[in-house]
Amino acid sequence: MTLDEQTPPITTETPASQGRRASRPRPRLGIIDSDMHPTVRTIGEIKPFLSERWWRYLQSYGPRPKHGFAQGDPYPKAAPRAARRDAWGPNGAQPGSDLAFTREHYLDAYNIEFSIMAPLQPTGQADRNLDFGAAISSAVNDWQRAKWCAPEPRFKASIVIPYEDPPAAIREIERCAADPAFAQILMLARTFEPLGARKYWPIYEKAAEVGLPIGVHVFGYSGHPVTGAGWPSYYIEEMTGHAGACQAGVASLAMQGVFERIPKLKMIIIEGGFAWLAALGWRLDQHWARHRDEVPHVTRPPSETLRSHLWISTQPMEEPERAKQLLDVMGWIGFDRLLMATDYPHWDFDDPSFALPRALGPEVQKAITSGNARGVYRL
């Protein structure tokens, strides 16, 4: 119930105040972060990776998502650029845009062993001009390698694909897959058709063939609202709505039998929370048991299939009143399915040292913060 005022700068830094977390121990174990968002300082950073034609197009026409707010966000974020207020770099560098600052403020501060980058802006994904979208995706992939991975091997890139144009998406996977800088292939959750639709199978087949998992991050520019019931009014509804959008995607993957058809496919659901996955598995199993003649291609209880093909990121962490309830939920999903994510530099960041309940014990903590990731990503 407060209004914003200007944030004054910190006046002085005494020697004793140096080191952002002098009073807290650094985590002993290296973290593999399944969700970090790099961005450009200015759009000119991707110019070297675009042809003259598409650079001019970007300048003249800009992105064309299938919903409004092409230059901004459909909902006001909790903070400028949806970012932690302490994540702005030197000289006003946007959060997640300055390599040296991000290294110190994020990689070093949280002892990140590998950071799986998920660029969100710009990406060209689902742009209405398919060729333009494909060109931007390619440029962003080259930009990730050049700006982040080459100077800092702890950063791992995602192959951003124009998934609404599967042949172009496959070409992009083929162009990039041999480079070990790429750890996964990146899609967004709100595709034109539900994630399991036949249209996307060739992308999934190619992913399995090259041995890269598909990360599915929340949001999307399909024009579909975050809920199945229309565009909600408030940012809080968008934040909570992601879980619903993800459930629709996971149910589609399960009922289309995508994982039965492509046994080597691995997928990761990113930033949609995770508590819902347990209940979704129960519900799918229940209906599948009763109506399995509708989907004869689904040969196993859906929750069983999901447990061997699907991983889910921990952020934003579920925060029930009693920590014990969180342990139960994690156990229902499977401790081996959970991947630590910080969402740095966004405001709803989870700190790996504090977000997970201590009662998990060191072995499970290690699995969630790095061990599980080693089995999913190409690192």
Place this chain on the structure above:
Amino acid sequence: MERHVVAKAGDIPPGERKLVTVRGREIALFNVDGDYLAILNRCPHQGGSLCRGKLVGLVEADGPGTYRYQRKGEIVRCPWHGWEFDLRTGKSYCDPARTWVTSYATSVERGAHMQEGPFVAETFEVKVEEDYVVIEV
């Protein structure tokens, strides 16, 4: 209880803040209209640095269309998830009984007086003729 000299009074103008370290603890020290208010620099939720937070006020409403914006600059909002704490008490706005951050008593003392009391000055040369902010820990 020890009293620690942490800053020259003139170092922190009204509306600004300083991060200080006392016996290994990071403490965020704010000057709110001449009052020095000190809290632990660690959000109880996930540990965000409160010294990097935005200073805000409190909006109270009796009903739709009427509201009062008061206590301007007396509430800090964590730079991460936006938890808000009253700088005067350390209590959160939304859950004061259970979610709070340690706050510390402060005072402003003249350098001349300090030679008499049990003060600890870790990083300062204290001069007789100047004023200093003192935190009790």
